[in-house]
Amino acid sequence: MSRPELAQRISEDLTQGNIEGIRETLSKIHPSEIASILQSFDPDDHPKILEALDNETASEVILELDPEQREDILEDLDAEKIADIADEMDSDDAADLLGELPEQTAKTVLDKMDPEEAKDVKPLLQYPDDTAGGIMQTELVKVSQNSTVRDTINWIRQIADEVEDFHLIFVTDEYNKLLGQISLSKLVLATPSTKVTSIMEPVEVTVTPYIDQEEVAKIFQKYDILSLPVIDGRGVLVGRITADDVLDVITEEASEDMLQMAGVGDSLHPIYTPTKTRIQLRAPWLLLTLIGELFIAFIIVYAFQPTLEKVAILAAFIPAIMAMGGNVGLQTTTIIVRSLGMGTIKVNQMFKLVISEMKVGLALGLICGIIAALIGALISYNQPEVARLALAVFIAMVSATLATSFIGVAAPLVLHRLDFDPAAASGPFLTMFNDIFGSVFYLFIAMLIL
Amino acid sequence: MSRPELAQRISEDLTQGNIEGIRETLSKIHPSEIASILQSFDPDDHPKILEALDNETASEVILELDPEQREDILEDLDAEKIADIADEMDSDDAADLLGELPEQTAKTVLDKMDPEEAKDVKPLLQYPDDTAGGIMQTELVKVSQNSTVRDTINWIRQIADEVEDFHLIFVTDEYNKLLGQISLSKLVLATPSTKVTSIMEPVEVTVTPYIDQEEVAKIFQKYDILSLPVIDGRGVLVGRITADDVLDVITEEASEDMLQMAGVGDSLHPIYTPTKTRIQLRAPWLLLTLIGELFIAFIIVYAFQPTLEKVAILAAFIPAIMAMGGNVGLQTTTIIVRSLGMGTIKVNQMFKLVISEMKVGLALGLICGIIAALIGALISYNQPEVARLALAVFIAMVSATLATSFIGVAAPLVLHRLDFDPAAASGPFLTMFNDIFGSVFYLFIAMLIL
Numbered sequence: 001m002s003r004p005e006l007a008q009r010i011s012e013d014l015t016q017g018n019i020e021g022i023r024e025t026l027s028k029i030h031p032s033e034i035a036s037i038l039q040s041f042d043p044d045d046h047p048k049i050l051e052a053l054d055n056e057t058a059s060e061v062i063l064e065l066d067p068e069q070r071e072d073i074l075e076d077l078d079a080e081k082i083a084d085i086a087d088e089m090d091s092d093d094a095a096d097l098l099g100e101l102p103e104q105t106a107k108t109v110l111d112k113m114d115p116e117e118a119k120d121v122k123p124l125l126q127y128p129d130d131t132a133g134g135i136m137q138t139e140l141v142k143v144s145q146n147s148t149v150r151d152t153i154n155w156i157r158q159i160a161d162e163v164e165d166f167h168l169i170f171v172t173d174e175y176n177k178l179l180g181q182i183s184l185s186k187l188v189l190a191t192p193s194t195k196v197t198s199i200m201e202p203v204e205v206t207v208t209p210y211i212d213q214e215e216v217a218k219i220f221q222k223y224d225i226l227s228l229p230v231i232d233g234r235g236v237l238v239g240r241i242t243a244d245d246v247l248d249v250i251t252e253e254a255s256e257d258m259l260q261m262a263g264v265g266d267s268l269h270p271i272y273t274p275t276k277t278r279i280q281l282r283a284p285w286l287l288l289t290l291i292g293e294l295f296i297a298f299i300i301v302y303a304f305q306p307t308l309e310k311v312a313i314l315a316a317f318i319p320a321i322m323a324m325g326g327n328v329g330l331q332t333t334t335i336i337v338r339s340l341g342m343g344t345i346k347v348n349q350m351f352k353l354v355i356s357e358m359k360v361g362l363a364l365g366l367i368c369g370i371i372a373a374l375i376g377a378l379i380s381y382n383q384p385e386v387a388r389l390a391l392a393v394f395i396a397m398v399s400a401t402l403a404t405s406f407i408g409v410a411a412p413l414v415l416h417r418l419d420f421d422p423a424a425a426s427g428p429f430l431t432m433f434n435d436i437f438g439s440v441f442y443l444f445i446a447m448l449i450l
Numbered sequence: 451m452s453r454p455e456l457a458q459r460i461s462e463d464l465t466q467g468n469i470e471g472i473r474e475t476l477s478k479i480h481p482s483e484i485a486s487i488l489q490s491f492d493p494d495d496h497p498k499i500l501e502a503l504d505n506e507t508a509s510e511v512i513l514e515l516d517p518e519q520r521e522d523i524l525e526d527l528d529a530e531k532i533a534d535i536a537d538e539m540d541s542d543d544a545a546d547l548l549g550e551l552p553e554q555t556a557k558t559v560l561d562k563m564d565p566e567e568a569k570d571v572k573p574l575l576q577y578p579d580d581t582a583g584g585i586m587q588t589e590l591v592k593v594s595q596n597s598t599v600r601d602t603i604n605w606i607r608q609i610a611d612e613v614e615d616f617h618l619i620f621v622t623d624e625y626n627k628l629l630g631q632i633s634l635s636k637l638v639l640a641t642p643s644t645k646v647t648s649i650m651e652p653v654e655v656t657v658t659p660y661i662d663q664e665e666v667a668k669i670f671q672k673y674d675i676l677s678l679p680v681i682d683g684r685g686v687l688v689g690r691i692t693a694d695d696v697l698d699v700i701t702e703e704a705s706e707d708m709l710q711m712a713g714v715g716d717s718l719h720p721i722y723t724p725t726k727t728r729i730q731l732r733a734p735w736l737l738l739t740l741i742g743e744l745f746i747a748f749i750i751v752y753a754f755q756p757t758l759e760k761v762a763i764l765a766a767f768i769p770a771i772m773a774m775g776g777n778v779g780l781q782t783t784t785i786i787v788r789s790l791g792m793g794t795i796k797v798n799q800m801f802k803l804v805i806s807e808m809k810v811g812l813a814l815g816l817i818c819g820i821i822a823a824l825i826g827a828l829i830s831y832n833q834p835e836v837a838r839l840a841l842a843v844f845i846a847m848v849s850a851t852l853a854t855s856f857i858g859v860a861a862p863l864v865l866h867r868l869d870f871d872p873a874a875a876s877g878p879f880l881t882m883f884n885d886i887f888g889s890v891f892y893l894f895i896a897m898l899i900l
Contacts, residue, residue, distance in 0.1 A: 254704030293770035315765035320743035
């Protein structure tokens with residue numbers, strides 16, 4: 001059945017109050033498909049549809065929803081149902097869910113959860129969302145150093161329900177300190193009486209809970225691992241992060257960089273985010289730019305009116321100079337922000353990076369400047385001051401690209417070193433510099449030459 | 451030892467020709483660290499340092515290098531050594547390596563490789579780099595439907611060396627068609643005489659080799675899986691993709707979007723990519739923009755010179771109008787490109803998306819337009835035509851933001867539907883439209899009003 005057909009059938013069952021029918025229809029569909037279908041229904045119907053799902057499926061559907069939709073649906077469910085759904089989730093997902101609820105509701109839900117599950121979730125609530133602690137889960141397989149392979153397999157049998165997906169067994173000492181790890185395939189091949197310590201391997205890399213999730217993602221990429229143990233300051237094993245959690249982190253961080261560079265502020269959905277929120281998220285950057293631009297207008301009015309009155313045609317090249325400076329700067333800053341995000345450049349290479357980018361910026365500026373000057377001269381051949389006009393365009397364009405290359409590479413590096421987000425803060429600096437060079441500086445040069 | 455100290459010691463050993471010493475120094479360091487250290491050495495020394503490593507470590511170091519660096523190093527190694535190194539790699543990595551070599555060299559290396567390894571690699575060479583076939587590996591654990599758990603464990607024992615990292619066993623029929631999968635943990639818990647068919651689970655999702663890697667990444671995120679089987683048109687199992695390969699894909703695709711939007715063309719390293727290549731990659735977009743901007747200059751010279759001569763001060767607000775239109779458009783197009791990249795919007799929502807974005811664009815344009823008109827009037831209060839000037843600024847700013855909102859959402863959607871890259875192609879459209887509205891349209895309005 002296609003998605004519209006499914007939605008149609010569910011809709012009919014809803015009007016007839018046939019919950020059993022909805023359950024039947026949805027039982028053969030993947031939770032992520034159900035989440036997509038849910039979006040075509042009226043919010044009022046959401047609790048009824050979720051009611052028709054078993055708690056495990058409902059938990060998976062909830063996780064697949066957009067954050068705004070999830071918030072809406074959770075508002076309509078009672079704490080009891082949310083607790084049942086949270087019980088079915090991995091501890092990291094349950095903790096994220098609780099973090100999205102109003103504080104009082106979260107407390108009630110935690111109280112109503114299965115005590116065993118709640119015990120797994122509680123320690124996770126203390127870590128910020130974007131840290132290793134925020135994305136790790138507490139469910140893992142660990143055995144003490146005195147265990148044999150037989151003990152380990154028996155232990156796995158006991159906890160098989162709770163820890164669904166794993167491929168590493170961690171070995172700890174009597175204080176829960178991490179000693180080593182055993183891959184499942186090694187365990188399969190070992191004889192039952194073997195001591196775990198004799199087949200365990202050293203753990204290549206670990207992280208502590210307060211490490212930034214972006215660092216965690218870099219570690220996964222550097223070491224090509226599927227799972228990473230998290231230990232606290234004393235070396236005690238507190239959780240593990242799996243590669244599928246990191247997939248989300250990488251997507252999130254890359255989006256964040258892109259949106260921040262465009263001054264959008266935060267992730268927003270072009271349809272589901274309310275219009276008011278979208279305006280609020282986008283306006284600050286625009287207003288900041290506007291103030292700068294009006295300041296530029298002020299300077300032009302008061303300093304360059306006589307020049308412009310004498311050679312009005314000067315204005316014709318303002319767009320070209322601004323656009324070229326702006327584009328070269330955008331290219332440079334994008335390359336630097338992305339390279340910082342991927343960890344392929346280091347801040348201590350600053351001098352080398354600045355020189356290297358300015359060299360490219362100068363070359364591009366010279367190419368564009370020469371073309372602009374020549375064609376500019378052709379366009380305005382009938383103006384009295386055509387040669388000087390062309391010279392002013394050339395000088396201004398080269399200066400603008402050089403200046404924006406410099407800001408484009410230096411601003412993100414300096415901001416990164418000062419622990420600001422280079423993506424968020426580079427944009428306004430760049431626009432400001434570019435527009436000053438593209439208009440004020442150009443008119444200044446023109447005034448001197450003409 | 452810190453990295454500079456390590457580099458220092460290796461450098462000393464190199465001058466003394468003490469290869470054994472280098473081997474000793476590097477034996478305790480992770481390959482990705484060795485790759486970083488390698489970058490501080492003269493290219494001539496690279497083969498000597500690689501010679502000191504065992505083939506397995508050398509293969510991991512090679513994989514951690516930047517593409518340009520890898521190319522340089524491979525040029526200096528003979529085919530025999532490259533073949534030894536490729537033998538140690540997973541089939542997908544070996545295929546990528548061969549793909550980076552000149553065709554003739556690749557053939558020679560393939561001939562010199564271990565025949566078993568070469569057999570794994572050959573089928574992969576037919577798939578483009580950015581498809582499921584291009585990122586899958588052929589090493590996997592599969593057993594026939596008639597096997598028992600005991601057979602399976604014996605089989606794993608035989609191939610343990612070759613297939614290092616796995617957590618799923620695939621079950622196939624006599625034609626190698628995929629029937630189901632068994633998680634390692636389930637295998638550990640089953641009794642040896644159990645038939646694999648009685649404990650296998652259905653495979654949730656599979657892909658065919660020519661599926662785009664971006665689609666593969668979306669499947670991993672949607673289904674939260676660590677490994678994905680690849681089957682050909684007849685259902686025959688041909689490979690598997692693991693989550694760590696997908697981490698690289700997501701990073702790559704996100705970078706591509708960002709760099710394309712900034713008109714950078716392709717991934718480039720701010721230091722290691724040669725200056726000439728960087729200029730070549732960045733110049734086309736700039737020159738395209740420049741042509742548009744010079745055309746705008748031409749229109750201004752021929753159509754608006756009288757207007758500008760009458761009210762020279764009009765020029766003062768060109769930067770503001772261009773900057774606001776440009777920024778609103780950049781915000782919109784970034785949101786749409788990113789949403790398309792993450793799969794959170796669909797092209798069939800086009801009408802809804804356009805209306806939704808234009809609503810926000812209009813609101814932002816009105817806010818900025820009112821502020822600009824008011825402050826614009828204040829700045830130029832001593833000009834004779836101040837009220838009309840303010841009105842022209844207001845109309846032009848609202849029109850510019852509305853126009854760039856429209857292009858910012860419509861261009862990437864249409865391009866995406868036509869199978870062009872929305873990130874690459876939106877930029878020039880946007881710049882062109884914006885700058886026409888920010889200068890030509892503004893001056894046109896001003897000419898009408900004044």
